[in-house]
Amino acid sequence: MKKILLSLLALLTVSTFTAHADMTFRDHAGASFTIKTPLTRIVVLNSSNLEMFLAAGGKPLAYAASSTTPEYVAKQLAGIPSVGQVQNPDIERIVALQPELVIGMNFPFHVSMVQTLKGAGIKTALFSPTTPEDVTKVIRLYGELTGNRTKAETSARAIEHSMDRVKKRTASIKKKKVLVLFGSPESYSMVMPNSYTGMMLSAAGGRNITEGIKQTDEKNKMSAGFLPLNLEYVTAGDPDIIMLINHSNKETAAAGSVLSSSPAWSALRAVKNGKVYNLKFETYGINPTVRTGEAVAELSQMIYPELYK
Amino acid sequence: MKSYTEQDNRKKYMTGGIGLILLTTGICVSVAFGTVSISLSEIFGIFTGANEGGMYHIMMNIRLPRIITGALTGINLALSGAILQSVLKNPLADPGIIGISAGAGLFAMAVMILLPSYTHAVPPAAFTGAILTSLIIYLLAYDGGAHPLRLILAGVALAAFLGAFMTALMVFYSDKVQGTVNWMAGSLSGRSWIHVRMILPYTVLGLFGAVFGSKYLNILMLGDDAARGLGLSVEKVKFIMTILAALLAASAVSVAGLLGFVGLIIPHITRLIVGSDNRLLIPFSAVFGAITVIFADTAARMVFSPYELPVGVVMAFLGAPFFLYLLKRRTR
Known part of the structure; x- marks a missing residue:
């Protein structure tokens, strides 16, 4: 009995100790933070960070709304106040909420807010994960910030496990050549290997036909990850499969019809064989963060249906 | 007097000859070079x-x-610009001034962002937007006659109005803007025979119309009153020529996106070379428009190959300094 009491006491001191621990971390804009955890009042300003934050077991104090917020995330946000649009959050409302931390994206609209919020004594951390590893790191970080380490670990593990499974499945097969196009037929861009979608493609076991093109801008990976379509390059590359990300989430039945009606496309082997698929914008047009594991598995099944029978 | 006309004629033939040589060279060069190298014997x-x-x-x-799409686009935009600069008697006139870019841009962008499943409808949408906007501008400016200054002001105002909607779309759907940037900058990437078929009728119509109308444009240049005194039905000519310019530019924009540069600068460059007689200016503008787009697009394909630049970027980058050089030489 005494032993149990003692160990309980020990556990209590440990947990109270961690509860008031100073945590130091660095955000993706390079700023360093030292904060007492766990935090309970956090405002999250964009969709992908919200998704990771919720997956890490956090409950935001308020959030900024976006048209790209997936439905399941929107459901979890019911009843939580909004502070405006992602591109233009209401700074006055944020300050009035007195958050301990604001989490945003490393892009101009949020970078420009950092100083203003600092003036009001509010810290702003910016996270824009550009690789699947970044995603799991950020989820674990959010778990530590909000004191939900176990929940965050489970979420991060789930992503890693799903990707590992796909990696094992596709390890020894002959890789198919894939071209992923983003945009509309009048304005297609090719998805490059260093974009998030490109990384998911290679994780899914596909060989991106654009991998031979050198990319100069390594820093700004998400936006450097698209190149204007070069049809001659594509024709010479002769992809096995073409995947289209348009801005709609709807599955249009005839993905190939857009391409097969154009003589510039119709002679391509992938188009002739009907190997043209639509990819959902919600998952592949933006960083799907928490859903990366599922997305990679889905992509792999589309490319290698024979492997998953 | 006689020697002047002879010199004039010689200049005309020389410019025409150089133009045709450049056009042929341009076509040969762009046929021969690309991301995939094709040898001469293979081409043969x-x-x-x-x-x-x-x-x-x-x-x-x-x-x-x-x-071919590039050449036709160049012809249409240059013709449109040349016509508008005469009708509006304003050297800064270009297809943008009668609302072509704003109307086409807004309609195309709305389709690409809001109705992504209907992206195949971008060319007709852009065309409709362009024509609709230019008609609205014409109606707004019409008051017993379409006064050039009123047309220009109405055009600027409406372009600003539509531009606001475009900016709003870009802000609210910033994540989807990436898919529209090539079109907005003007690009010939992925254009095929469908696009040639779309634009060719307008090029034929436009060439005939503009060449036939060039003598009326010359009379218009004398001023509305003088033209009326010479027996020209000024309003009719103005309206027909403006509509023709709108059709030309709208068809070009609908296949190649917002290529802004050709319509403004090419007629000027041509004017600096052959003078402002529309009977020469119109056909030569067409030739130089085609040459410019062909060369610019070849450069766009080749400079950072396999990275393709939007042709609009190359055109402004090379063309604007060249234009400034001509201007400087002329004023000296």
Whole structure:
């Protein structure tokens, strides 16, 4: 009995100790933070960070709304106040909420807010994960910030496990050549290997036909990850499969019809064989963060249906 | 007097000759060079029907239609600009001034962002937007007659109004803007025979119309009152020529996106070379428009190959300094 009491006491001191621990971390804009955890009042300003934050077991104090917020995330946000649009959050409302931390994206609209919020004594951390590893790191970080380490670990593990499974499945097969196009037929861009979608493609076991093109801008990976379509390059590359990300989430039945009606496309082997698929914008047009594991598995099944029978 | 006309004629033939040589060179160069290198013997094989492999497809379905689309786009935009500069008696007039870019831009962008499943409808949407906007501007400016200054002001105001909607779309759907940037900058990437078929009727109509109308444009240049005194039905000519310019520019924009530069600068460059007689200015503008787009697009394809630049970027980058050089030489 005494032993149990003692160990309980020990556990209590440990947990109270961690509860008031100073945590130091660095955000993706390079700023360093030292904060007492766990935090309970956090405002999250964009969709992908919200998704990771919720997956890490956090409950935001308020959030900024976006048209790209997936439905399941929107459901979890019911009843939580909004502070405006992602591109233009209401700074006055944020300050009035007195958050301990604001989490945003490393892009101009949020970078420009950092100083203003600092003036009001509010810290702003910016996270824009550009690789699947970044995603799991950020989820674990959010778990530590909000004191939900176990929940965050489970979420991060789930992503890693799903990707590992796909990696094992596709390890020894002959890789198919894939071209992923983003945009509309009048304005297609090719998805490059260093974009998030490109990384998911290679994780899914596909060989991106654009991998031979050198990319100069390594820093700004998400936006450097698209190149204007070069049809001659594509024709010479002769992809096995073409995947289209348009801005709609709807599955249009005839993905190939857009391409097969154009003589510039119709002679391509992938188009002739009907190997043209639509990819959902919600998952592949933006960083799907928490859903990366599922997305990679889905992509792999589309490319290698024979492997998953 | 006689020697003047002779000198004039010689200049005319020389410019025409140089223009045709440049055009032929441009077409040959752009046919010969691309991301995929095709040897001369292969090219010969393709055009004689001996070669029907992958190279045949690259040449006949990708490279060639793109070059033709580019040339026709250049012709249409340059003609449109030349006509408008005469009708509006304003050197700064270009298809943008009668709302072509704003109308086409807003409609195309709305389709690409809001109705992504209907992206195949971008060319007709852009065309409709352009024509609709230019008609609205004409109606707004019409008051017993379409006074050039009123047309220009109405155009600027409406362009600003539509521009606000475009900016709003970009802000609210910033994540989807990436898919529209190439179109907004003007690009010939992926253009094929469908696009040639779309634009060709307007080029034919426009060329005939503009060449036939050039003498009326000359009379218009004398001023509305003088033209009326010479027996010209000023309003009718103005309206028909404006509509023709709108059709030309709208068809060009609908296949190539917002290519802003050609319509403004090419007529000027041509004017600096052949003078402002519309009977020369109109056909030469067409030739130089085609040359400019063909060369610019070849550069766009080749400079950072396989990275393709939007042709609009190359055109402004090379063309604007050249224009400034001509201007400087002329004023000296």
